[in-house]
Amino acid sequence: MTETQAPSGVMIQRVVKQYGETYALKDVSLDIPAGSFTTLLGPSGSGKTTLLMSIAGFTRPDAGRILANGRDIIAMPPEKREFGMVFQGYALFPHLTVAGNVAFALKLRRRPRAEVQERVKRALDLVQLGHLADRYPRQLSGGQQQRVALARALVFEPQVLLLDEPLSALDKSLRADLQWELKALHARLGLTFVYVTHDQEEALSMSDQIAIIRGGEVVQSGAPSALYERPKTHFIASFLGRSNYVEGRVSGRNGTPAVVAGPHVLDLPPGADIPAEGNPVILAIRPEKIAVTVDSGSGPGLPGCLTAWSYLGASVTCRVATDLGEFHVQLPTWQAAFEPREGQALRLHWPPDAGCIVRDDR
Amino acid sequence: MSDASQIAAAPNLPRMDRTQVTVWAMALLPIAVLSVFYFYPLIRVLLISVTEPTPGFGNYIDIFTSSPVRKVLSTTLWICVVSSSISLMLGYLLAYAIVHATGRWQSWMLLAVLLSFWVSILIRAFAWIALLQTRGMVNETLQAIGLIDDPIRFIRNPFGVILGMVHYMIPYAVLPLMANMRTIDTRYVPAARGLGASPFGAFWRVFLPLSLPGLISAGILVFIFSIGFYITPALLGGGRTTMVAEYIALQVNETLAWGQGTALASSMLFVVFTLLIVLGRIVKFRNMFGAA
Numbered sequence: 021m022t023e024t025q026a027p028s029g030v031m032i033q034r035v036v037k038q039y040g041e042t043y044a045l046k047d048v049s050l051d052i053p054a055g056s057f058t059t060l061l062g063p064s065g066s067g068k069t070t071l072l073m074s075i076a077g078f079t080r081p082d083a084g085r086i087l088a089n090g091r092d093i094i095a096m097p098p099e100k101r102e103f104g105m106v107f108q109g110y111a112l113f114p115h116l117t118v119a120g121n122v123a124f125a126l127k128l129r130r131r132p133r134a135e136v137q138e139r140v141k142r143a144l145d146l147v148q149l150g151h152l153a154d155r156y157p158r159q160l161s162g163g164q165q166q167r168v169a170l171a172r173a174l175v176f177e178p179q180v181l182l183l184d185e186p187l188s189a190l191d192k193s194l195r196a197d198l199q200w201e202l203k204a205l206h207a208r209l210g211l212t213f214v215y216v217t218h219d220q221e222e223a224l225s226m227s228d229q230i231a232i233i234r235g236g237e238v239v240q241s242g243a244p245s246a247l248y249e250r251p252k253t254h255f256i257a258s259f260l261g262r263s264n265y266v267e268g269r270v271s272g273r274n275g276t277p278a279v280v281a282g283p284h285v286l287d288l289p290p291g292a293d294i295p296a297e298g299n300p301v302i303l304a305i306r307p308e309k310i311a312v313t314v315d316s317g318s319g320p321g322l323p324g325c326l327t328a329w330s331y332l333g334a335s336v337t338c339r340v341a342t343d344l345g346e347f348h349v350q351l352p353t354w355q356a357a358f359e360p361r362e363g364q365a366l367r368l369h370w371p372p373d374a375g376c377i378v379r380d381d382r
Numbered sequence: 383m384s385d386a387s388q389i390a391a392a393p394n395l396p397r398m399d400r401t402q403v404t405v406w407a408m409a410l411l412p413i414a415v416l417s418v419f420y421f422y423p424l425i426r427v428l429l430i431s432v433t434e435p436t437p438g439f440g441n442y443i444d445i446f447t448s449s450p451v452r453k454v455l456s457t458t459l460w461i462c463v464v465s466s467s468i469s470l471m472l473g474y475l476l477a478y479a480i481v482h483a484t485g486r487w488q489s490w491m492l493l494a495v496l497l498s499f500w501v502s503i504l505i506r507a508f509a510w511i512a513l514l515q516t517r518g519m520v521n522e523t524l525q526a527i528g529l530i531d532d533p534i535r536f537i538r539n540p541f542g543v544i545l546g547m548v549h550y551m552i553p554y555a556v557l558p559l560m561a562n563m564r565t566i567d568t569r570y571v572p573a574a575r576g577l578g579a580s581p582f583g584a585f586w587r588v589f590l591p592l593s594l595p596g597l598i599s600a601g602i603l604v605f606i607f608s609i610g611f612y613i614t615p616a617l618l619g620g621g622r623t624t625m626v627a628e629y630i631a632l633q634v635n636e637t638l639a640w641g642q643g644t645a646l647a648s649s650m651l652f653v654v655f656t657l658l659i660v661l662g663r664i665v666k667f668r669n670m671f672g673a674a
Contacts, residue, residue, distance in 0.1 A: 098575045099577075107573055111569035111572070113592075114592065124574070124579075125577040172577065173577075
């Protein structure tokens, strides 16, 4: 499918949506760059679907602006926005064949019959379903229905494709395959994708940008690696992957910033955005960034005692009891330099830049 | 049942047949009642239609040739088609509104529809007469406010008959239509809108085709009902608009042309059965759409 126009981005500015007393969206602003794969990630009830429906035009926000191509589209009915949409559960029309479903948007636009046939064929070939054109949706598997929904949403060459949990109804291995396919499709078409999911792995693996939504607010947005490496809050650190948390106070010992927790002083990376000395902070450390050595009685590192471990093939997850609480450590199997044994004395090490100060929003 | 000797003692009955015997015994009473009060009279009606006044199919041929019968049948047909169509249209609007209303409104609206089941057809016909007769409430009010000089003839004509029939049949159109509309996924219309359809376009291309099975089955149901209307045309038609049920009663009770009356009744039965068979197929057809 060739693009005739440059894809449009979407700017969301201070959008508010209230249902009775509760805010579904409170003051959401988000810049979705043209051609990006942006994921709205959040737990259920966080407002991510309301935000997507506001972009699609099915929900009318109470305040704020939504800009596409520099125009405010907030009052525009959904059919005028020319956004493709893949619904949760696909919503394929049961009375139309696969080809009929895909042709729907083109027939509405009164395209000549030859053009409709040609474009339907191209769209179905794009999702490798050309051979099923005459089937009805109920005769297709879940994965095939999902592809028909994609073809139907793409056939009229929208500039923006909105996807509402498109993979949630599929089983795990199929979901992984379709993640690759969606990503390849995005790269190939160059459209703006706005993708809603509650699955953090999906979000991390496909997106250029993730906006984490909680309680009707964008808590943090950015590239997947930025969010994973530098989560701003406790919620993000625990929602995207796992983390160990150390609570302590900032100290400015010898000009190098550090966190004092119990008897331990944990170095912080210089230049990080660190609160003033004496303030309470939470330090988040990813399990895979911690190295483990066998405790020889003295030396650097946080001493602890192995309480449990779990062999996962590619990695081993260890639980280590320390006087700063229990730590989870994930070691690549080929790097684990010791034979795990319950009660074994260990020392945990991590470089200063492995730690990240997070805001407490538990 | 574990007592083997008892089973063996039952004369010539293997184990499986015992339950069958129980089932038949239970069915015996209803079968007897139906035989005496339903099947026997029905067979009598069929027999009379081919034996009186002379044996043969003369009565059935008369249906197509006798001009008073043809007049009654054509009146019946057009009144049934018009009243069924109006009931279906109004029922569709009502069902659509109820299905799309929010929780509490939905129950109140449904209650309002079902309320009319509690009022007998006779009382309703008299109520319409009280309202619409020449010196009824509606005419008097219209005259009092000076909108009309002479009373309008609302009843004793086809209009009155159709009004009364539509009033009775609307709930029978609403219920099957609602049952069908509830199976239509609420995301289909937004999906059509997202693909570029206007609100009406989404209705026309998606909702209406998906509600077609409901529309057809409700239509047949209401039409079958309309054929058998007796009290409403008799009272609101005022003897001028005679429909087939009233005509049959007239043949049997007044002119004592039993052969003619029973032949007409049997023909109506045949039409209704045919429609019911078609209806049965439509309902199955609707199930096909269930697994979306």
